[in-house]
Amino acid sequence: GLEVHMLDRVFDNYVMTPMQKVVLDMLRPAADRDRYGVVEARELLDQIYLWLDQRLEGRHWIAGAGFTLADCAAAPSLFYADWAHEIPAGYGRLRAYRARLLSHPSIVRVVEEARPFRHYFPLGAPARD
16 A cells, blocks of 8 residues: 555665665775765665664564565665665664565575675675675
């Protein structure tokens, strides 16, 4: 419904977009990097991480009890955002949610099939996932 659609947009606009700003900045020549823009993107990620952590209180999946399109949007967003700007340890609900996403069978398959290509990630892929 409406909540699922809104959350899909939240992940695309408020998680994926600032994450991409951090990542794409690393592809620029050093002289052309946007330090201010990256700081701003990291601040946006901190804000949305807090909002998501609070929203997850009492929820297994982001829109409630069932796995929805919103969770499908959350998976790649949070997967890469945590690599680009780690979710702070104090956001236990969000970190647990990300772990649940990464253990969902369809997402496990995608992550495993993409594993050989991790070396292309501009910031370096952490060994934790």
